[in-house]
Amino acid sequence: xxxxxxxxxxxxxxxxxxxxxxxxxxxxxxxxxxxxxxxxxxxxxxxxxxxxxxxxxxxxxxxxxxxxxxxxxxxxxxxxxxxxxxxxxxxxxxxxxxxx
Amino acid sequence: xxxxxxxxxxxxxxxxxxxxxxxxxxxxxxxxxxxxxxxxxxxxxxxxxxxxxxxxxxxxxxxxxxxxxxxxxxxxxxxxxxxxxxxxxxxxxxxxxxxxxxxxxxxxxxxxxxxxxxxxxxxxxxxxxxxxxxxxxxxxxxxxxxxxxxxxxxxxxxxxxxxxxxxxxxxxxxxxxxxxxxxxxxxxxxxxxxxxxxxxxxxxxxxxxxxxxxxxxxxxxxxxxxxxxxxxxxxxxxxxxxxxxxxxxxxxxxxxxxxxxxxxxxxxxxxxxxxxxxxxxxxxxxxxxxxxxxxxxxxxxxxxxxxxxxxxxxxxxxxxxxxxxxxxxxxxxxxxxxxxxxxxxxxxxxxxxxxxxxxxxxxxxxxxxxxxxxxxxxxxxxxxxxxxxxxxxxxxxxxxxxxxxxxxxxxxxxxxxxxxxxxxxxxxxxxxxxxxxxxxxxxxxxxxxxxxxxxxxxxxxxxxxxxxxxxxxxxxxxxxxxxxxxxxxxxxxxxxxxxxxxxxxxxxxxxxxxxxxxxxxxxxxxxxxxxxxxxxxxxxxxxxxxxxxxxxxxxxxxxxxxxxxxxxxxxxxxxxxxxxxxxxxxxxxxxxxxxxxxxxxxxxxx
Numbered sequence: 001x002x003x004x005x006x007x008x009x010x011x012x013x014x015x016x017x018x019x020x021x022x023x024x025x026x027x028x029x030x031x032x033x034x035x036x037x038x039x040x041x042x043x044x045x046x047x048x049x050x051x052x053x054x055x056x057x058x059x060x061x062x063x064x065x066x067x068x069x070x071x072x073x074x075x076x077x078x079x080x081x082x083x084x085x086x087x088x089x090x091x092x093x094x095x096x097x098x099x100x
Numbered sequence: 101x102x103x104x105x106x107x108x109x110x111x112x113x114x115x116x117x118x119x120x121x122x123x124x125x126x127x128x129x130x131x132x133x134x135x136x137x138x139x140x141x142x143x144x145x146x147x148x149x150x151x152x153x154x155x156x157x158x159x160x161x162x163x164x165x166x167x168x169x170x171x172x173x174x175x176x177x178x179x180x181x182x183x184x185x186x187x188x189x190x191x192x193x194x195x196x197x198x199x200x201x202x203x204x205x206x207x208x209x210x211x212x213x214x215x216x217x218x219x220x221x222x223x224x225x226x227x228x229x230x231x232x233x234x235x236x237x238x239x240x241x242x243x244x245x246x247x248x249x250x251x252x253x254x255x256x257x258x259x260x261x262x263x264x265x266x267x268x269x270x271x272x273x274x275x276x277x278x279x280x281x282x283x284x285x286x287x288x289x290x291x292x293x294x295x296x297x298x299x300x301x302x303x304x305x306x307x308x309x310x311x312x313x314x315x316x317x318x319x320x321x322x323x324x325x326x327x328x329x330x331x332x333x334x335x336x337x338x339x340x341x342x343x344x345x346x347x348x349x350x351x352x353x354x355x356x357x358x359x360x361x362x363x364x365x366x367x368x369x370x371x372x373x374x375x376x377x378x379x380x381x382x383x384x385x386x387x388x389x390x391x392x393x394x395x396x397x398x399x400x401x402x403x404x405x406x407x408x409x410x411x412x413x414x415x416x417x418x419x420x421x422x423x424x425x426x427x428x429x430x431x432x433x434x435x436x437x438x439x440x441x442x443x444x445x446x447x448x449x450x451x452x453x454x455x456x457x458x459x460x461x462x463x464x465x466x467x468x469x470x471x472x473x474x475x476x477x478x479x480x481x482x483x484x485x486x487x488x489x490x491x492x493x494x495x496x497x498x499x500x501x502x503x504x505x506x507x508x509x510x511x512x513x514x515x516x517x518x519x520x521x522x523x524x525x526x527x528x529x530x531x532x533x534x535x536x537x538x539x540x541x542x543x544x545x546x547x548x549x550x551x552x553x554x555x556x557x558x559x560x561x562x563x564x565x566x567x568x569x570x571x572x573x574x575x576x577x578x579x580x581x582x583x584x585x586x587x588x589x590x591x592x593x594x595x596x597x598x599x600x601x602x603x604x605x606x607x608x609x610x611x612x613x614x615x616x617x618x619x620x621x622x623x624x625x626x627x628x629x630x631x632x633x634x635x636x637x638x639x640x641x642x643x644x645x646x647x648x649x650x651x652x653x654x655x656x657x658x659x660x661x662x663x664x665x666x667x668x669x670x671x672x673x674x675x676x677x678x679x680x681x682x683x684x685x686x687x688x689x690x691x692x693x694x695x696x697x698x699x700x701x702x703x704x705x706x
Binding site: 095099 | 685691
């Protein structure tokens with residue numbers, strides 16, 4: 001199959017963009033969106049691998065990732081709500097109390 | 101045990117109770133109540149001793165009163181037990197008798213001083229501690245009294261603590277006697293570990309039964325114990341504290357030199373004499389140590405200009421006499437000299453105190469003078485005490501005790517020891533005559549300003565008769581001590597020539613001093629250059645104190661701690677480095693995570 005490298009490249013690009021977003025953005029909301037991108041990159045890689053070896057495991061893993069990321073998003077949004085109430089902002093650089 | 105001896109525990113308990121009450125409440129009381137309580141407790145003790153003494157003389161035999169068991173560890177349970185026998189009876193009589201007179205004297209001498217209550221609390225405690233020491237039937241209890249006596253001497257020598265010199269003198273007394281106490285403790289432990297008991301009678305019986313004369317163990321134990329006695333009784337080379345102890349009030353000196361403290365060492369050796377008899381080398385060493393101390397201290401006393409220092413050095417030299425007697429096994433002679441010395445030395449100090457007070461705290465012999473009219477009590481008291489110290493034949497008590505010692509030395513010690521003691525006797529008479537002539541007879545310098553009163557005069561008056569007459573008691577005294585110490589009496593018949601020479605020694609000394617002082621032209625200074633010491637102080641300063649301080653300063657930086665502190669430092673640096681990464685920046689954490697993943701992936705893939 002010749003599409004596998006292409007799809008994997010796309011997955012890598014998604015992950016890279018997501019990573020860059022996490023590292024570059026200061027707004028927590030956008031960092032969360034970027035994390036979702038990373039999840040999707042990982043999911044895409046699983047799909048491509050499953051298609052490549054014609055195994056169902058890739059799709060199983062993708063479903064798992066979907067549910068994990070759903071749970072993660074729900075938790076993160078709830079936390080963000082509390083953070084916004086507490087700090088009055090979602091700027092991650094303002095939240096530096098957890099340090100030595 | 102019959103009636104009077106049941107009250108034996110009260111003898112030390114009364115002054116102890118007085119000390120407690122005065123220490124706790126003394127500062128709130130007016131002076132006369134403090135003085136009354138302090139004098140009353142010691143007087144009551146003295147009265148009890150008189151009653152018990154009469155009872156003892158009527159029916160001799162040791163009375164032992166076991167109060168309670170101190171503690172019990174396995175087999176070892178030292179008893180708090182008091183023992184009244186001839187030896188302790190003599191000591192108790194001296195301590196309470198002289199102690200009471202000193203208390204009475206102090207009540208006037210210290211009038212108006214800051215810390216009047218504190219003074220009498222310590223003075224009472226001093227007497228109580230010494231009573232515990234001499235009555236103890238157990239070495240452990242004896243040691244308790246021994247250390248309490250040391251503590252009280254420290255407190256009283258440093259009584260005027262606002263002057264730093266007095267504090268230094270007090271510390272010196274404590275440290276020098278402690279230097280002897282450490283071997284003493286080791287000796288006690290050695291005796292306990294080898295004989296399994298600290299009760300004195302058991303100990304002495306066991307020692308005599310198990311050890312042959314001259315064996316290594318008793319010799320070592322006796323040597324160690326002797327160090328304690330040397331420290332307390334101010335013998336060479338631990339004698340330097342006693343002259344410095346003159347920093348304390350004069351009545352304290354009288355008590356310390358006559359009844360308490362310095363007599364403790366002589367008492368210890370007399371009490372444990374059966375043990376020392378098993379160690380002939382130690383006894384020989386003690387005799388020669390006493391001889392050297394006697395000469396050295398006598399020479400010191402000859403050149404002092406401070407009246408109290410003359411008396412201090414004379415105490416050191418008289419203790420040398422006692423140690424010589426102990427060294428040749430003449431316990432009775434040593435104890436009799438201790439007994440007589442207690443009276444005349446207390447008398448000398450108290451009389452000197454009156455003179456000092458009358459002249460407005462003037463202690464320099466050269467600035468006193470002409471005291472016959474101006475302070476007659478001091479004059480006649482000092483004359484009587486001085487006569488006894490010089491051992492004027494037949495008229496004084498000191499003559500009889502010194503004669504006993506010289507006779508014992510002639511019989512057992514050999515010619516050399518006797519000759520040294522004879523020279524010492526000449527010296528003794530010479531220095532006290534010199535002090536008397538310069539201080540009491542010469543032209544007045546300082547005007548008499550101070551007031552004296554009956555409470556100062558009465559103790560002096562009461563001490564004069566025993567200082568002069570108690571010498572006739574020698575035979576009954578010897579009989580009293582024999583069952584206690586187990587030592588034989590020195591035979592009374594002695595060679596005629598040495599006895600005659602011994603009787604002439606004081607006269608020779610007096611004549612020499614008289615001649616030397618009157619030969620000089622009137623304009624010449626009537627004193628020698630004051631010599632503070634013969635280098636012992638300087639020696640201790642340079643070779644003990646300074647190295648100790650250098651060592652202490654080195655150890656204050658704790659060189660042995662450095663490797664461990666380096667570990668701490670390293671840990672701290674590492675912690676700082678790692679802790680810097682935890683800065684709370686979420687995005688940097690994420691970057692670190694990503695970078696780490698990338699590196700790991702790169703390592704896995706290549």
